[in-house]
Amino acid sequence: MNIAGQLPYILIAMMASLCIYAILFKSNLFKKMLAIFLLTDAVNLLYIVQGYRSGNSIPPIIPPGMDPSEFASLAVDPLAHYFVVTAVVIGLAEVATLTALTIYTYRHYGTIETRKIKELRG
Amino acid sequence: MSLKDSIIGISFVALMTAILIYAFLGYPEVGFVRPLGEFYLYNTFNFNEQGWWSASPNAVTGVLWDYRGYDTLYETMVFYVGIVAIALFFEKESSLRRTSGMTVIVRATTKLVFVFILTSAMAITIFSVKTPGGGFQGGSIMAIAYIAIIIALSRGFLPELRMDLSKAHLIKIFGLILIFSLTVIPVAYSLASGTVAYALQNQPKPWSEFGYPTFLGLYSLSGGMVIPIQVGELVHVGMGFTIMFLILTEREGKKELGGKRS
Numbered sequence: 001m002n003i004a005g006q007l008p009y010i011l012i013a014m015m016a017s018l019c020i021y022a023i024l025f026k027s028n029l030f031k032k033m034l035a036i037f038l039l040t041d042a043v044n045l046l047y048i049v050q051g052y053r054s055g056n057s058i059p060p061i062i063p064p065g066m067d068p069s070e071f072a073s074l075a076v077d078p079l080a081h082y083f084v085v086t087a088v089v090i091g092l093a094e095v096a097t098l099t100a101l102t103i104y105t106y107r108h109y110g111t112i113e114t115r116k117i118k119e120l121r122g
Numbered sequence: 123m124s125l126k127d128s129i130i131g132i133s134f135v136a137l138m139t140a141i142l143i144y145a146f147l148g149y150p151e152v153g154f155v156r157p158l159g160e161f162y163l164y165n166t167f168n169f170n171e172q173g174w175w176s177a178s179p180n181a182v183t184g185v186l187w188d189y190r191g192y193d194t195l196y197e198t199m200v201f202y203v204g205i206v207a208i209a210l211f212f213e214k215e216s217s218l219r220r221t222s223g224m225t226v227i228v229r230a231t232t233k234l235v236f237v238f239i240l241t242s243a244m245a246i247t248i249f250s251v252k253t254p255g256g257g258f259q260g261g262s263i264m265a266i267a268y269i270a271i272i273i274a275l276s277r278g279f280l281p282e283l284r285m286d287l288s289k290a291h292l293i294k295i296f297g298l299i300l301i302f303s304l305t306v307i308p309v310a311y312s313l314a315s316g317t318v319a320y321a322l323q324n325q326p327k328p329w330s331e332f333g334y335p336t337f338l339g340l341y342s343l344s345g346g347m348v349i350p351i352q353v354g355e356l357v358h359v360g361m362g363f364t365i366m367f368l369i370l371t372e373r374e375g376k377k378e379l380g381g382k383r384s
Contacts, residue, residue, distance in 0.1 A: 006146070009143065009146040009149065010139075010143055012142075012146075013138075013139045013142035013143045013146060014135075014139050016138075016142055017134075017135045017138030017139045017142060018135055020138055021131060021134050021135050021138065024134075025130075025131065025134075050149065051155065051159065052153060053153055053154070053155050054153030055153065059254070060163060060180070060181035060182055061179055061180045061181065061182075061252065061253070061254070062166070062167045062179045062181070064179075068163075068164050068165070068167065068168040068170075069164060071163055071164070072160045072163040072164040073160075075155075075163050075181065076155065077155045077156065077159035077163075078159060078162050078163060078166075078181035078182045078184070078185050079156075079158060079159045079162060079185060080159070081182045082182050082185040082186055082190060085182065085186065085256065085258055085259070086186075086193070086194060086197045086258065088258070089197070089201060089258045089261075089262070089359060090197055090200055090201060090204075092262070092363070093200070093201045093204035093205070093362070093366075094204065096204065096208060096363075096366045096370065097204050097207050097208055099370055100207070100208045100211045100212065100369070100370065101211070103370070104211050
């Protein structure tokens with residue numbers, strides 16, 4: 001197996017597991033939110049790495065006069081780029097909604113530490 | 123953080139990384155494009171076999187609004203619901219008070235740059251069939267123009283640009299109506315002519331003659347319905363983010379974002 005070809009996957013795995021750790025164990029809601037955003041980016045990176053083509057690859061925009069079959073053998077995967085384009089905007093909408101929820105929590109409880117909120121209830 | 127917490131954290135991350143790397147072992151090595159991606163690349167701007175083409179030299183834009191148009195339509199809906207959720211949490215109409223904002227140099231520069239940012243957003247959207255870009259990207263850039271105004275000139279300056287929360291909602295819905303009408307035009311054509319045509323159909327298929335006009339003489343402005351629908355997406359996303367930031371920058375108390383105490 002070619003180890004160099006697998007390096008991006010190892011990076012993504014580390015990034016994703018750090019984010020999952022932060023989501024599960026951090027008590028600050030803002031830190032949880034940042035971790036969710038970074039996890040989205042890790043998944044986007046996975047898409048881009050999957051769609052990448054090594055060698056003398058070109059962007060998925062056909063230059064004038066190029067034969068389509070030659071283009072199909074050279075360009076990187078457009079499907080991966082498509083998924084990232086939509087996922088980035090949806091991720092941003094998600095983060096904005098979470099920010100609104102966090103602000104709402106802060107106004108209601110006066111803190112965004114989940115442990116303290118638990119104490120307030122009990 | 124105690125030693126016990128550190129040990130738990132490090133072992134959790136190590137275990138999770140190992141599991142994910144094991145999961146990634148089934149993927150092909152970097153540098154391999156799947157047959158589905160090659161299908162899109164081969165057909166997106168193929169003059170000789172126009173049966174499956176999208177008339178868009180940019181394959182990503184072709185996939186975005188032609189091959190996977192329904193996907194994008196539902197993503198648009200998800201984005202809309204996200205904005206509605208924020209608007210529900212903070213339904214109170216905020217008072218757009220005029221405060222002094224930042225220094226006069228920053229204010230003058232921001233007014234100039236505002237126009238340039240809006241122009242580049244339009245250009246990125248309209249030329250998205252030839253160059254990288256599209257409605258999502260252009261909309262994000264358009265929102266940056268308004269965010270710069272909010273930060274540098276205070277929220278109270280926005281009424282001078284004829285923009286407030288309800289107007290932003292109105293313009294966003296206009297963008298949605300544009301997308302929706304371009305979606306249902308093929309269905310109306312199908313009902314009127316008695317031939318087969320599908321919602322969100324861009325170019326003719328072997329069994330369906332309906333197709334939006336393409337301007338192949340102007341290489342950079344082809345793509346049928348792709349450009350107008352991208353403009354709708356630009357307006358929708360740009361105004362959506364503007365609404366989000368208008369709501370999220372609202373502060374309790376008297377301090378405006380980036381401004382002095384009034």
